[in-house]
Structure formats: structure tokens, C-alpha cells
């Protein structure tokens with residue numbers, strides 16, 4: 308008893324987030340992996356989707372399209388599309404975790420109600436879930452980068468540079484997704500979410516350069532999140548690298564912080580009533 | 581100076597929007613006590629328990645747990661409480677054993693310590709043979725025992741149990757009561773809510789009766805029975821309707837007509853039965869029994885206490 312108590316006191320005095328408790332929330336998800344093959348199947352299918360797009364559109368359609376100009380340089384269409392699919396896989400990996408899974412635990416399984424009866428705080432739940440979403444996201448992006456290098460769609464250096472960017476993409480979308488899932492009323496709302504995600508997927512400079520869009524449309528797209536993710540990842544994987552990448556990273560950073568803040572607040576507000 | 585009570589509430593209020601669920605209650609629970617909240621559906625028992633568990637901020641009034649302020653020191657307090665909520669929330673993605681180890685980690689226990697505690701506690705609640713199994717196939721009573729084991733994982737000073745035995749068969753209830761006795765003997769302070777009078781009589785040193793968010797009576801089970809009831813109660817059933825109760829005027833100390841039977845509160849049950857027969861009344865059935873908390877409750881709230 309004394310040990311738990313002293314630990315709790317210490318954490319309380321520190322007044323902030325306890326890494327240990329965040330780790331415990333993360334550890335719960337690691338434990339749940341052993342619960343059966345269902346989760347692993349979902350995990351794998353999430354990896355193959357962007358990969359199939361890359362192969363069918365990037366390589367397949369790419370054979371018809373030829374080259375695309377990127378930063379004044381003409382590159383193969385597949386080279387253009389691949390970083391976008393990488394960004395998409397980072398986004399969907401993190402989103403799948405913080406929307407479907409978090410929503411289920413939040414609303415139906417009452418997992419967090421049980422957790423909040425312990426010293427764990429809402430922000431620690433949010434951080435633990437986000438870290439787990441990041442793990443899932445990186446699992447996808449590492450595999451995807453290996454495929455890209457193997458197919459000659461980026462260099463090893465490009466892959467190494469893009470890798471941390473995919474982490475940022477995952478954290479940004481994971482955090483915002485978690486905040487959104489605290490507002491969802493039921494499964495029917497997931498249709499909206501999926502539609503939104505698919506729209507981003509199609510129109511974020513993923514399959515054609517944003518410069519080819521009509522002017523008004525360009526402005527709209529430049530405000531949406533996946534555009535910044537794609538531009539950042541593409542800039543690092545294929546080029547050109549420039550200061551503008553910091554703007555994209557900044558956008559994603561703001562998403563991460565705002566999403567995390569809102570998600571923690573909502574978890575506390577809705578469960579601690 | 582005597583130790584400050586572990587739980588002190590003064591004028592404690594909980595509102596949900598316009599609705600007042602807990603309407604200014606005063607409670608104090610001493611270390612080592614078994615304290616009960618008794619009341620019908622919607623009385624405000626769970627709302628009170630959640631405030632004490634530091635998962636629901638009080639709307640007004642004063643609340644101190646373990647000498648600390650639940651809003652400011654929630655993290656520290658929760659680390660020393662064990663909570664067994666009314667609605668089960670075991671983790672169905674985890675095994676029985678992992679439910680305990682995972683929970684222990686939330687309290688900051690090391691992995692080894694968590695495993696040791698989990699093993700001990702599964703023995704304590706007689707679920708050791710289910711350790712590796714899933715939670716879903718457990719029976720209601722087993723799930724409840726697992727939830728109690730989970731509430732004990734941090735070796736808490738206060739254990740809060742919200743309707744720990746609702747929905748269990750008598751055998752499962754007795755097993756649980758027996759475990760709770762053991763905890764009490766170990767010096768753990770128990771706070772529980774219940775609809776069951778026998779449970780309150782068996783487990784609680786002291787209890788409050790809640791109704792409509794207020795406390796309507798307080799004392800030990802014996803106290804309350806002595807104060808609000810008579811030593812014996814006669815239950816009479818009559819065929820047909822009619823104003824039987826009127827004809828019973830003056831038999832015993834008080835008469836309560838329920839839809840299905842009439843209760844006569846009397847110091848001496850047999851004497852009351854004799855008087856009923858002397859008045860020429862012919863009840864279908866007669867039962868003389870000792871007074872229970874149920875009678876106290878009926879007297880205080882004018883309602884029977886049913887699930």
C-alpha cells in the first residue's frame with residue numbers, strides 16, 4: 308500500500324503527467340494484442356490498402372501518365388504518388404486506432420471509466436492511446452518505406468528523412484481523430500468520418516499536383532490537413548526540401564497539440580460527471 | 581485527539597443540470613467501519629459513491645476523503661481507494677489475470693508486484709483456476725468477485741462497493757459477504773450501497789437510509805429497527821379487498837396496508853394475532869416475524885424496497 312501511495316503522492320506533487328501511468332495505458336493495449344487474431348487481421352488489412360493503391364494507380368496508371376513535375380524536376384508518376392500513399396498510411400493507421408478503437412472503449416466497453424477510478428488522469432489516457440496509435444502508424448510506415456525503397460521509389464536517405472515525418476503525421480491525425488471520436492454519437496457517424504477521410508485521400512495533392520487544380524480549389528486544399536502531410540512527406544522523400552516544409556510540420560504540430568488538448572478535456576468532461 | 585474520519589461530507593450536493601440527485605447530505609465514516617447507503621432506485625446512492633470515488637465533482641458542499649480534497653488531490657486519493665462500480669467495467673480484451681495486473685499498473689505497481697498481487701487476489705476471490713481464461717464467459721458472481729479483486733489490487737484503505745451483490749444468487753452472495761467480512765477484519769474501511777436489508781444488517785456497522793437525494797435516517801441496523809419499528813411484525817393476508825386495515829385499528833402499535841398484505845407492528849406478535857382473531861377477522865395467512873430494516877424503510881419512505 309505504501310509504495311502505491313508514495314508513488315501517487317510523488318506524481319501528484321510533480322503536478323504533471325506521469326510517464327509511468329501513460330505507460331500503463333499503453334501496456335493495456337499491448338496486453339490486448341494477445342486477446343486473439345481479430346486485431347492482427349485489422350492491422351494487416353490497414354497496411355495493404357495504401358499499398359494496393361500505390362501498385363494499381365501509382366504503377367498501373369503511372370504507365371499511362373508518364374512523368375510529373377516535382378519542384379522543377381520530372382519524376383515518374385509512381386515516385387510522385389508513393390509518398391502520398393505513405394502519408395495516407397500514416398494517417399489511416401493512427402486514425403483507425405484513435406477513432407474506431409478509442410470510440411469503442413470510450414462509449415461501449417467503458418474501459419476509461421474503470422481507468423479513471425485509478426490515479427490515471429484523462430490526459431494520461433489520451434497520451435497513452437496516442438502513443439499506441441503512433442506505434443501502429445509506424446508499423447505501417449516502416450513496412451511501406453521498405454517497399455518504396457525496394458521498388459526504387461525513394462532512396463534510403465529519402466526514406467530515413469521521411470520516417471520521422473510519418474510519425475508527426477500519425478500523431479497529428481491520431482490526436483485530432485481522438486478528439487473527434489469523443490463527439491461521435493454512434494457508429495452511424497463513422498460513415499461521415501469515412502467519407503471525410505476519403506475526400507481528403509482523393510484531393511490532397513495525392514494523385515495529381517495541387518498546381519493543376521483550379522485556383523479556388525488550390526486555396527481550399529491548402530487549408531486541409533492531409534495536403535500538409537503529403538507535401539511534408541513528399542518533400543523529404545523525393546524533394547525538394549525547403550523551408551516551406553517547416554510550415555507543413557508546424558500545421559501538423561498544431562493539430563497534434565490541439566487534438567490532444569481537446570481529447571483530454573472531453574474525456575474528463577464526459578466521464579467525470 | 582481522535583483521528584479525522586476517513587470520509588467527511590457536509591451539505592454535499594450533486595446536481596445534473598436542473599435535477600438534484602444528492603440534496604445536501606452529511607456523512608462521516610471512521611477508519612475500520614463498514615458503512616452502508618440504503619435506498620430505493622434513484623435515491624442518489626451511486627451519485628454519492630461516485631463523488632466519494634473522486635470521479636464526480638461535487639456541485640456544492642464540503643467533501644474530504646482521507647483528509648484530502650477530492651477535486652485538488654484526486655490523484656492521491658484515488659491511489660488509496662478501491663472502487664467496485666455498479667455497472668461492471670472489466671476489460672473484456674484482457675484475460676482474468678491481466679485484468680488485475682493491468683489495473684495494478686495504473687496504480688504504479690511494478691510488473692512483478694502486479695503479478696504477485698494478482699495471484700494472491702485471485703486466490704482470495706477463488707478464481708485462481710480461471711486466471712488464464714477470458715472475462716466474458718465468467719458468471720455474474722465470478723465477474724463481481726473479479727471486480728472486487730481488482731478494487732483491492734492497490735491495497736486500498738477504503739473500498740467502495742456499489743451494489744456488490746445485486747443479481748447474484750444466494751450462494752454467490754454469501755461467498756461475497758464472507759470475503760467482505762474478511763476484509764473488514766483486516767481493518768479495511770468498507771462503504772457499500774445496497775437494496776438488500778439483510779445485506780445491510782449483515783455487513784454494516786452503521787448506515788444511512790437515503791430517499792430522493794436526502795438522508796432520512798441514520799444509525800446501526802439495530803438502532804434503526806429499535807427506533808422506527810417494533811420488535812415484531814405480523815404479516816396478514818386477507819381474501820378480497822374491503823377496509824380490513826380499518827378493522828385492525830388499535831391492534832399492535834401501527835398498521836400498514838400494502839397492496840398484497842397488511843403489516844401489524846407489535847411489541848408482541850402473538851398477542852396481536854390473538855387480538856385479530858378476537859375481532860372475528862379471518863386472515864388467509866398469518867406470519868409473525870422479527871422486525872427488519874425493510875420495515876424501517878417502509879415506515880420512513882412509505883414504500884417497499886424492491887429491485
Ligand SMILES: Nc1ncnc2c1ncn2[C@@H]1O[C@H](COP(=O)(O)OP(=O)(O)OP(=O)(O)O)[C@@H](O)[C@H]1O
Pocket residue numbers: 580596599600601619620621622623624625626627628666
Ligand atoms: N449522469 C447523470 N445525468 C443525469 N442524471 C443522472 C446522472 N446520474 C444519475 N442521475 C440521476 O440522479 C438520480 C440518482 O441516481 P443514482 O444513480 O445516484 O441513484 P441510485 O440510488 O444509485 O439508484 P439505483 O438503486 O437505481 O442504482 C436518478 O434520478 C438519476 O436519473
Ligand SMILES: [Mg+2]
Pocket residue numbers: 625626627666742
Ligand atoms: Mg446506483
